[in-house]
Each structure stands twice: as structure tokens, then as C-alpha cells.
Amino acid sequence: MTSPLLQVRDLRTYFATDRGEARAVDGISFEVLEGETVALVGESGCGKSVTALSILRLLPEPPGRLLAGSSVQLRGEELTSAAESRLREVRGGEISMIFQEPMTSLNPVFTIGQQVSEAIREHEAMSTGPGERGPAAAKRVAIEWLDRVGIPDPEHRYGYYPHQLSGGMRQRVMIAMALSTRPSLLIADEPTTALDVTVQSQILELLASLQTELGTAVLLITHDLGVVAQVADRVLVMYAGQIVEEASVEALFRAPEHPYTEGLLQAVPDLEERRERLAEIPGNVPRATAWPTGCRFKPRCPYAWSRCRDVPDLLRSGRAEQSAARCWLVDEPERRRSGSGFGPGSPDGRREEVGES
Amino acid sequence: MIDEPVGGRAASEGNGGVLLEAEGLARHYASRGPWGAERITAAVEDVSLRILRGETLALVGESGCGKSTTARLLMGLEPPTSGTVRYRGRDLGSMSRTELLEFRRRVQLVFQDPFGSLNPRMTVGGMLGEVLSVHALAAGEERGRRITELLGLVGLGPEAAERYPHEFSGGQRQRIGIARALAVEPDVIVADEPVSALDVSIQAQVLNLLADLQERLGLSYLFIAHDLAVVRQVADRVAVMYAGRIVEASDADTLYHQPLHPYTRSLLAAVPRPRPPSEKPRATELREGADPPKRATGCAYFGRCRHPARDEECSLALPLLEERSPGRWVRCIKT
Numbered sequence: 001m002t003s004p005l006l007q008v009r010d011l012r013t014y015f016a017t018d019r020g021e022a023r024a025v026d027g028i029s030f031e032v033l034e035g036e037t038v039a040l041v042g043e044s045g046c047g048k049s050v051t052a053l054s055i056l057r058l059l060p061e062p063p064g065r066l067l068a069g070s071s072v073q074l075r076g077e078e079l080t081s082a083a084e085s086r087l088r089e090v091r092g093g094e095i096s097m098i099f100q101e102p103m104t105s106l107n108p109v110f111t112i113g114q115q116v117s118e119a120i121r122e123h124e125a126m127s128t129g130p131g132e133r134g135p136a137a138a139k140r141v142a143i144e145w146l147d148r149v150g151i152p153d154p155e156h157r158y159g160y161y162p163h164q165l166s167g168g169m170r171q172r173v174m175i176a177m178a179l180s181t182r183p184s185l186l187i188a189d190e191p192t193t194a195l196d197v198t199v200q201s202q203i204l205e206l207l208a209s210l211q212t213e214l215g216t217a218v219l220l221i222t223h224d225l226g227v228v229a230q231v232a233d234r235v236l237v238m239y240a241g242q243i244v245e246e247a248s249v250e251a252l253f254r255a256p257e258h259p260y261t262e263g264l265l266q267a268v269p270d271l272e273e274r275r276e277r278l279a280e281i282p283g284n285v286p287r288a289t290a291w292p293t294g295c296r297f298k299p300r301c302p303y304a305w306s307r308c309r310d311v312p313d314l315l316r317s318g319r320a321e322q323s324a325a326r327c328w329l330v331d332e333p334e335r336r337r338s339g340s341g342f343g344p345g346s347p348d349g350r351r352e353e354v355g356e357s
Numbered sequence: 358m359i360d361e362p363v364g365g366r367a368a369s370e371g372n373g374g375v376l377l378e379a380e381g382l383a384r385h386y387a388s389r390g391p392w393g394a395e396r397i398t399a400a401v402e403d404v405s406l407r408i409l410r411g412e413t414l415a416l417v418g419e420s421g422c423g424k425s426t427t428a429r430l431l432m433g434l435e436p437p438t439s440g441t442v443r444y445r446g447r448d449l450g451s452m453s454r455t456e457l458l459e460f461r462r463r464v465q466l467v468f469q470d471p472f473g474s475l476n477p478r479m480t481v482g483g484m485l486g487e488v489l490s491v492h493a494l495a496a497g498e499e500r501g502r503r504i505t506e507l508l509g510l511v512g513l514g515p516e517a518a519e520r521y522p523h524e525f526s527g528g529q530r531q532r533i534g535i536a537r538a539l540a541v542e543p544d545v546i547v548a549d550e551p552v553s554a555l556d557v558s559i560q561a562q563v564l565n566l567l568a569d570l571q572e573r574l575g576l577s578y579l580f581i582a583h584d585l586a587v588v589r590q591v592a593d594r595v596a597v598m599y600a601g602r603i604v605e606a607s608d609a610d611t612l613y614h615q616p617l618h619p620y621t622r623s624l625l626a627a628v629p630r631p632r633p634p635s636e637k638p639r640a641t642e643l644r645e646g647a648d649p650p651k652r653a654t655g656c657a658y659f660g661r662c663r664h665p666a667r668d669e670e671c672s673l674a675l676p677l678l679e680e681r682s683p684g685r686w687v688r689c690i691k692t
Contacts, residue, residue, distance in 0.1 A: 043556035043557065043558065044556055196419035196420055196583065197419070197583065197585070197624060197627045197628055198419065198623055198624060198627045198661075199419075200627065200629075201626075201627035201629070223556065223557065224629070225557070225631035226586075226628065226629030226630050226631045227629050228631070229629060229630060229631050229632055229633070229634060230629040230634075249633070249634055250633050250634060250635060253631065253632055253633040253634075254633045263558065264557055264558060265631060267557050267558050267560070267561035268557055268561075268631050269561075269586040269587050269589055269590035270586060270589065271586045271589055271613065271625070271630060272613070272630075273589075274589055274590055274609070274610075275590065277565050277568070278561035278564055278565055278590065279561065280558070280561050280565060281558035281561070284526045284528065284559070285556065285558075
């Protein structure tokens with residue numbers, strides 16, 4: 001068995017807030033293997049972006065803090081205790097990151113070419129060929145990369161400023177910057193969420209082809225289950241600061257194990273067929289300062305029973321290799337068959353409590 | 358002109374079922390170019406449509422296609438450069454002041470960002486009460502009773518009236534936005550991306566609520582969205598816009614099962630499906646090319662089009678929106 005590229009163990013990132021301590025990421029463990037695409041999926045506030053930022057130690061500390069016992073290893077090298085100088089090499093070098101809105105990550109007063117060149121020079125040893133150094137070599141490589149990510153007439157566009165490009169083109173520039181240093185891992189946080197659907201599909205195809213070509217592993221953070229199904233090999237579903245289900249993409253969409261995953265898949269409208277009613281997950285996402293005790297999904301779960309007062313572990317189901325769910329149903333599957341599941345919320349008794357804020 | 362749908366809910370009512378109607382709507386914006394020359398941008402061009410009683414018409418398209426501008430024109434929030442909007446057969450441009458007030462009450466807007474559209478310093482009850490008193494719809498004890506009733510309609514308890522917008526979650530705020538629109542007893546609700554800021558689990562709650570309200574109150578919706586799966590769930594009829602014009606319109610089932618226009622086909626092809634990868638996508642799909650070069654003449658979609666029959670003829674003249682079968686409109690000479 002190959003050793004993992006990235007190994008995250010018991011990662012906990014808490015924040016001090018005026019409402020008390022927010023346990024944004026609360027003990028998650030996962031691995032990313034060389035070259036594979038792992039999707040981290042969940043709704044807003046589940047901790048998926050904080051996970052990404054914690055890996056690269058990009059969170060402001062304070063108010064954030066990584067708890068003792070958290071471990072992030074890149075090819076066996078511990079990053080949580082690494083020196084700042086080493087982290088600077090890793091960021092944009094071995095691990096690159098792209099974000100939802102490229103406009104906020106690009107500097108508006110430099111041309112896109114200058115910015116790609118700068119990334120290349122910062123990590124020169126990894127980006128250019130042997131014996132090639134200096135601004136001229138960096139510029140040549142930058143133009144090659146602009147071409148590679150599908151920017152037409154790259155010599156000319158090298159001199160463009162970010163505002164002269166469309167959203168899709170800006171995201172292509174970000175991809176060029178991120179991949180030009182030939183990282184082993186690309187963390188992509190909602191990379192296509194702000195884009196129109198046809199542009200999204202072009203960007204996803206571009207990422208997939210470059211990934212195959214370069215052998216880069218991708219940790220994709222997204223709320224969009226369609227995007228997950230299209231690009232991921234494995235999926236991690238996050239809820240309330242924890243991973244609640246882990247499965248291959250095929251197994252997850254074919255037979256979701258955790259009730260939260262099941263509910264999410266039934267709540268998404270289907271392009272092929274109009275449903276009579278969408279299934280509803282009742283209630284609201286809990287707050288990181290006050291996660292429910294026991295199973296954190298219990299208050300919204302149609303199957304919950306007395307055992308759910310105890311915190312479930314991530315239980316291996318044996319359904320497929322490496323699939324697991326943080327749910328007692330894995331132990332007692334007959335309860336799922338007798339349970340009600342996610343009904344379509346009835347038009348009447350749907351009165352919900354007003355959320356405390 | 359988009360006619361009644363084949364077998365649409367209100368088709369049998371004839372013209373009496375038409376609530377809101379646009380004919381030949383255009384909206385141009387003028388700006389100054391680099392040397393002071395005036396440039397005209399056509400945000401909306403030649404848009405005709407009808408919204409029937411009790412139906413949902415969806416306007417879909419990508420950012421900048423003119424769908425939100427069309428909605429603002431239909432609501433009379435800005436004047437069209439040319440064309441007319443009629444509400445129950447009356448031209449907006451020739452309405453008297455009282456007729457216009459009535460129109461503004463009957464056609465209500467629900468926004469994408471519920472928080473941005475709620476007053477942070479007013480309780481929910483205060484906000485709804487204000488709407489009721491401005492339109493002289495309820496006073497005194499009656500007002501409190503009506504507020505409770507409105508909150509109940511959108512699935513909130515009476516205690517919500519005492520609270521401020523920041524005390525609610527995103528989905529609950531959208532319910533409040535809907536309650537405020539309902540307060541004046543509208544018959545058309547224009548919903549501009551009403552669920553696109555919400556999480557999936559909350560989105561389903563709001564979509565179901567909109568469906569319930571339509572059934573209970575007989576509302577018509579003009580539903581503006583970029584998410585084609587969401588539109589599938591709510592729409593009776595769909596109009597697809599590209600570069601300011603309607604390029605295809607028909608009843609929803611037909612549009613999703615047999616899209617005709619190459620743009621509609623590539624839009625549907627681009628939607629990633631939340632299905633196991635082993636399930637193959639449908640075959641009617643068409644991929645498309647990269648960003649379009651702007652063209653002065655011919656079909657606006659020419660640069661991106663990957664229709665096998667696309668040729669120079671497409672670039673010569675603007676295709677007309679033609680009715681291919683009853684209720685089925687397409688702006689393409691090759692389909």
C-alpha cells in the first residue's frame with residue numbers, strides 16, 4: 001500500500017468568539033493519496049473551509065487555534081509544528097490553493113503575467129527547467145502556462161490586468177498560478193461556485209485534464225453534489241465540524257449510509273424529473289458554539305432513537321472498501337428499513353421554532 | 358410572442374387567464390466609450406411573454422443574459438426603451454395613479470438576499486404591520502391577527518413577530534421576505550434567484566413552501582434562476598435567454614426532454630448531476646466552445662455554437678423566434 005500524500009489526524013480548530021468557543025473543526029481524520037481527487041462536501045458552517053485553511057496554517061491565530069493532538073502530515077512531515085519559513089515553501093509550492101472568487105486573490109494593480117511569473121520565481125526550483133533562472137525564463141514559463149490553461153493569445157494577455165478578464169478567464173489564471181509550481185496537492189475551495197454553468201464545466205474539464213497530466217492530487221471543497229459526482233474519486237461528507245460519512249463516489253451516490261447524506265441527496269432537485277415534493281431536512285444547521293450533544297445530527301434525523309444520545313464513531317460498514325459513517329444505523333441497519341426517512345415536509349404542520357442567535 | 362402553453366394549466370381560460378404580458382420589450386443603456394462616443398448596450402431586446410394565472414414561468418440564462426432586467430421592466434421598476442407591459446390587459450404606460458398603485462400591490466418581488474432586503478432595526482411584526490397600514494389592508498386588532506396568519510402561512514410561529522431579522526437563519530429570513538410579499542395579497546410574485554443563497558437542505562424547504570403557497574393562494578410566479586435543476590422543480594413553462602433575447606421557450610417537460618436550441622442543449626449538458634458516475638448522461642447534449650467573439654450581425658450564439666449544421670448562413674441574419682409547434686418557440690435556423 002502506498003503511503004498517503006496528506007494525512008490529517010484528529011484535527012481540531014477552535015475559534016474564540018463572543019458567544020464562547022466555536023468548535024469549527026472538531027476532530028477530523030482523513031487521507032489524500034497521490035494523484036487522487038477527494039471531495040470535502042457539506043453546507044455552510046460545517047467546517048470544510050476551515051479544514052483547508054488549517055492544513056496550510058492560513059488561519060489567523062488568535063482568534064483561531066489548532067488544538068494539541070492535531071496532526072497534518074505531508075509525506076510524513078508534520079506541518080502543525082513546522083517553522084513559518086518551511087510553511088512558506090509548502091504554500092504555493094508542494095500545496096497550492098485556489099478559491100471561489102479569483103478577483104479577490106489576484107492583485108488588481110499587477111498584470112496577470114507578472115503574477116504568474118512571480119509565483120514561478122518564488123518556487124523557481126520546482127517550476128522551471130534545470131539551469132533556467134531569472135525573469136526571462138519565468139516569463140517564458142508563465143506564457144506557456146497561460147496557453148496551457150486555455151487563455152487565447154497568451155503573449156498578448158500576459159499584459160492584461162485582472163479586471164480585463166471574465167470570471168472564467170480569471171479562474172484559469174489562478175489555476176495557472178497554482179499549478180505552475182507543480183504542486184503534489186491542489187486544494188480547491190469552491191473553485192467554480194461563482195461561475196456560470198457552462199464556464200464551470202469548462203473549468204472542471206481543464207482541472208481534470210491538467211491533473212491527469214501532472215499527477216496532482218486534488219482536495220476539492222464544495223457544497224455542490226453534482227460537482228462532486230462529476231470529479232471526485234472519494235467523498236468526505238462534513239456536518240457540524242465532523243466527518244459523518246466517507247465513501248467512494250459511486251457508493252455514496254448509489255447508497256448513502258448516513259441519514260444526513262441521504263437527506264441531502266433527496267433534497268436536491270433532479271434535472272431529469274420533476275419531483276412531487278422535495279424531501280426536507282427539518283430544522284437548521286446548528287451553531288459551532290453549541291453543537292448538539294450525542295450525535296450532532298440527532299435533532300434533525302428521522303431515524304434517531306435512544307442510542308443516539310451516545311456519540312457514534314465513524315463506523316466501517318463493510319458495504320464497500322473504505323466506506324464508513326458516523327451513525328449507529330451502521331450497527332443496526334434494520335432500523336433504517338422500519339424508519340420513516342425524510343418525508344416531504346407537509347404543507348401544514350411545518351411550523352418551526354425560531355432559531356436562537 | 359410566446360403563446361399559451363400546450364395543455365398549460367390556464368390554457369383553457371383563454372386570454373382571461375393572462376395576468377402579466379410583455380410585448381416587444383427592449384431596454385438599452387447608453388454609456389460613453391473611450392473617446393466620448395456614445396455606446397448603446399442592449400440588455401433586453403424583443404422580449405415577449407405572458408404569465409398566466411396560477412402558473413410558474415421561469416426565465417433562465419447565465420449572468421448578464423438580461424433576465425433580471427426583464428423582471429424589472431415587467432414590474433415597472435424601469436421604463437422600457439420600447440415595447441409594452443400590460444397587467445390584466447391595461448398598458449402600464451397609460452395607467453392612472455390609482456391603477457399604478459393597485460398594480461404595485463398586485464405584483465410583488467422576492468429577492469435573492471433576504472437579509473439585504475429586510476430592515477435590521479424593525480421587528481418582523483413591525484415590518485409586516487407597516488406594509489399592512491401603508492396599503493390600508495388591516496388596522497387595530499385585525500392587524501395583529503393578520504400578522505400571525507401571514508407568519509403561519511410561511512411556517513413561522515407567532516413569536517417571530519417580536520424578533521429582529523438578525524435573529525433568524527437564512528432560510529427563515531427568506532420566509533419572512535415571502536410573508537412580506539404576501540401581506541398585500543398579490544397575484545403575481547416575481548422571485549429573482551430566491552433560493553440561490555441558501556444551503557441545499559434549506560433550499561428544499563423554501564421551494565416546497567413556494568409550491569404550497571401557489572396551490573393554496575392561486576399565485577403566479579415569474580421565477581428567475583440560473584440553476585436549471587431548481588427551475589425543473591418549479592416551472593410550468595421555461596424561457597431561455599441569451600444575450601438579451603429569448604432563444605427558446607416551451608413547457609418545462611418538453612424543454613428538458615427535447616431541448617432544441619443549441620444553447621439550451623449545452624446549458625443542460627453542463628449541469629453536473631448528483632448521480633453515481635456509472636449512470637450515463639443523456640444523448641441530446643451538446644458541448645460548446647470557449648468564450649464567444651462579439652458579432653455585429655447574425656445569431657448572437659454563433660461564436661459558441663457547436664451545432665453540427667452551423668455555417669456561415671447563421672452569421673448573416675438574426676434568426677427569428679419561431680413557433681415550431683403549439684407553445685414551442687425557438688430562435689435558430691438550424692433546428
